[in-house]
Amino acid sequence: MRRLLLALAILLLIVSTWIGLTQGQIDPLQRNILYVHVPNSVCALLCFVVVLVASVGYLATAGQTWDLVATAAAEAGFVFATILNATGMIFSRAEWNVWWTPSPRLVTSAILWFLYAVYLILQVSLPGAQRRAARLCAVFCIIAFLDVPLVYLSARFIPDIHRPNFSFDSAWQTAALMLGMTGTALLAGGLIWLRTSLLRDSLRLEQELLR
């Protein structure tokens, strides 16, 4: 089932890329990066919403599954946030002739990447009991999430080089973006599912070995 989900996601991403680069090409050519930049950005933020929900769930119930889901979603979100920043920089270089500029959305996106990098480092390096470390990570995660609405709202309320929204000229372009969104969302869901079950199995094995 999980393999099927990932295969479907990759298929949708290939179809989206093909439609985007043939039927729904945006002029000038470099703007077609939007077909990967936007879905990956949206999925990064969605993954961080999952991390927030799982962290709150862990603090409320102390159930280990919440902690595993938070770790898995944070890892996937970090990968998507890396793509968000990398494709954003490439687009910026092609469109505005600079790799990076201190605009509100670019700064908040960079801060977001660093915050979740710190979260992943904390997950593996906090000393002491596992439960205490997981609780500290959950609290850190709730604080780190404050940057997510800032990323979304910054370009809407503060004058920014980054456009807050965009419109397409043709139905092909909308279709390419929607397929890209669906494919990336399926990929994110599949990755979180796969990673959570892997973490759970690994934890069970370690607990059995300790007995």
Next chain:
Amino acid sequence: MFYLMLGFCVVWVCHFAYLTVIDRQARQLRRRLDARVNAASDRA
């Protein structure tokens, strides 16, 4: 064209790198489980 190709390459490389990492961890876990099962059957 160069920046467009670079953008798409970054995306696919990142996705496949993470999938490869997960796949490797799954294989390692499978090996550890098999070793444990073999050790248990040897003892029996």
